[in-house]
Amino acid sequence: MATKTGIQLAIITSLNPKKSLICLDSSSSSSRRLLLSSSQNRRSISISRSALLDEQQQEISFTEPENKLIDALIGIQGRGRSASPQQLNDVESAVKILEGLEGIPDPTSSSLIEGSWQLMFTTRPGTASPIQRTFVGVDFFSVFQEIYLQTNDPRVSNIVKFSDVIGELKVEAAASIKDGKRILFQFDRAAFSFKFLPFKVPYPVPFRLLGDEAKGWLDITYLSQSGDLRISRGNKGTTFVLQKKIEPRQKLLSAISIGTGVIQAIENFISLNQNVAKDELELQEGEWQMIWSSQMETDSWIENAANGLMGKQIVKKNGQMKFLVDILFGFRFSITGTFLKSGANTYNVTMNDAAIIAGPFGYPVELETKISLQLLYTDGKIRITRGYNNIVFVHIRT
CATH class of the missing domain: 2.40.128 (Lipocalin)
Known part of the structure; x- marks a missing residue:
């Protein structure tokens, strides 16, 4: 979604592991050391936690063409802002393949479109607004899009989450369904929600005075059968890749980009994959x-x-x-x-x-x-x- 007042939305990556066994030395998180797990040296993991991780892995399922797109996103920083021509070509090729396949028919009417989507990748045409250029290309921020169409007040919202400590910026738009693929929207309000303030701070954009500049549309060109992967194209020619559930590899790369929680991300990733054959x-x-x-x-x-x-x-x-x-x-x-x-x-x-x-x-x-x-x-x-x-x-x- 790209308008002069909006925030581009859609985001990041996953692993297809040939697994090995390592675990964190939990006795000293500050030392940030990893231990190679073997039959002689393996930190036990509780059955309940292991079962939960296995369940989480089973819930995240992508087809082979979907995995090719996710693989193409690996290593791209700034949600596409720093992508090389080869990386952009790989992503676009994978996107076109999925758009040519059968996803969920009439995605705008499906309950799978509802919810919060994390932006993994977006193309950045010259028409992108200043707020898009400022926030979307910064890995430290998480970017989401919320879609709720099956309500009395259908809305599409773009959210930049600065951190759990600082807060977020939310830009909202009134939405309506044009057909099975297209959502029409008009931005009408926005505000910062800071954790350290008991009130919201309005985002200073006079949406009512912008007229058609505050309007746009979003086509859902692919929605996966699992409801976890979405490709959209906006009225300004922007392409978005978004996900609901993020695989362990993607979480690891996101943690590294942000600079926090890397040890935990590695631990979770290895824990999910430790029961696979030891190739x-x-x-x-x-x-x-x-x-x-x-x-x-x-x-x-x-x-x-x-x-x-x-x-x-x-x-x-x-x-x-x-x-x-x-x-x-x-x-x-x-x-x-x-x-x-x-x-x-x-x-x-x-x-x-x-x-x-x-x-x-x-x-x-x-x-x-x-x-x-x-x-x-x-x-x-x-x-x-x-x-x-x-x-x-x-x-x-x-």
């Missing part, structure tokens, strides 16, 4: 961007870079690996080496050819680092490992 994991080739680690501080940035605590890891089939870190003003740090499998899910990594690079020139740096790398989880899109100094890393394949 031997392989270090997959490709370019992997580090997005989170359980510890970021060492004595110097060059040690961080050399030990894989920064930047990208490039893995090649021939047993070669490179750590690449952008520094400043076009300078990059590069260190290459080799990896050799030493166990079912472990590798010995030796990095010993380092240089600071500027354009075609390189300045050699004498460094050598040896790391024991454990693959804790990988599915080709996300990788969780334990490496230098027992630090846990989350990488996304770019």
Whole structure:
């Protein structure tokens, strides 16, 4: 939904795990350490909690075409704002495939359209309003759309949730159904609800004076049979992807983007997947961007870079690996080496050819680092490992 006064709505991602077993060391949450779970070292999980997690996983079900769209969203920041041309193409291709399939017929009349939807992705045409540009592309904020059509006062509301502590901004529109796919709306009120104030603060936009500028429509081009995935297109040409239920992988990525609850998200994700067959994991080739680690501080940035605590890891089939870190003003740090499998899910990594690079020139740096790398989880899109100094890393394949 995109108008000059509205907030774009629709949002984020899921995992298709080739599972491995890890659990959190619950004895010290502040240390943020992860332990590899084995028959000798496994933190027990209560039956009731395990059953609840299993039930939650069973409730979240997507078809193969739906999973392709969810996979395409992984690694896209700002709900599409920072997407590369290739990422945008992958998402659009997956969207068109779903729009060509049979979802819920006449979605505007279905009870599955009702409720709160979280925005995972949106295209951002130049007609997007200032409030859309300000809030929708910020990962720290959660963005939702509420749809309630089967009431005496049908409404569509766009909500930006700043945090549980701060509060939210809610922009509401009176709504009506035009046909089986299209919802008509007209924005008529908006307000900030701050947790620290006993009253709402009006959002200063004179909707009544805007006339047609406060009006718009929203087409539901795909609604999944489960009612958990929706694709919509707005009157300004904007595409939205929204979800009701978010898979553990998506929750993990969202927690990392926000910067809170990462440990809990990893724990929940692993707990949901720990009963799956213990396949031997392989270090997959490709370019992997580090997005989170359980510890970021060492004595110097060059040690961080050399030990894989920064930047990208490039893995090649021939047993070669490179750590690449952008520094400043076009300078990059590069260190290459080799990896050799030493166990079912472990590798010995030796990095010993380092240089600071500027354009075609390189300045050699004498460094050598040896790391024991454990693959804790990988599915080709996300990788969780334990490496230098027992630090846990989350990488996304770019």
